[in-house]
Amino acid sequence: MASVYSCRECGTNLNLNATHLFPSDFYFDAGNKGTLSFACVDATKFRFEKEDKIRPFFETLDYWGIQRKRTKIKCNSCGRLVGYIYDDGPPLTDSPGQLHFGPSQVIPRAPRYRFKTKTLQIASQT
Template sequence: MASIYSCKECGANLNLNSVHLFPPDFYFEAGNKGTLSFTSVDTTKFRFEKEDKIRPFFETLDYWGIQRKRTKIKCNNCGRLVGYVYDDGPPLTDSPGQFHFGPSQVIPRAPRYRFKKKALHITSES
């Protein structure tokens, strides 16, 4: 049974395929509460905006904060924010990682398209 995912604001079909959906219990650094994560999307349905901000976090006097880099996913039709792109998907190589300790931040990782459930209208197609 397939699902149709559309924008809650304008009703435009986002052309997301359930085949590319990560399992709900799959672990990611950025979490997955209240979201759906996909391995790939139809890029013609979305606008992507880079976001690079430093959040204040004062541990010491000289510490600037935590840097967050991510990409916003907006509906191409109405411009509503529907999710974010994170680079914490599966590793792109079969490398055992630095010092053979498994995949690390050094190894390039696949993008993960994380959509907010409250920004999507999900209908079942039988």
């Protein structure tokens, strides 16, 4: 039984595949209630806008930053904000990185597409 993920505002099928969904206990989703993270999405269903915020954020217990760069994900049909793209997914390489600095500073990371569950309409398909 597969799930169909649609925009709550306009009802457009967002073509999100449950096989690309990260488990809820994965290291970056463990404490985030009300969100779903995917490894990849169909780019034709969304508009992407860069965002650059200057405010403190925590990546791990030992690493924090001031400037967070992320990308807004908006529904291509209605323009509603449905989530964000973060570059803190699983490492693309097995290397600990140059000089063993913090995780996002030297280790190339895969993009993570995080959607707010309140902006999605989730239906089961048989």
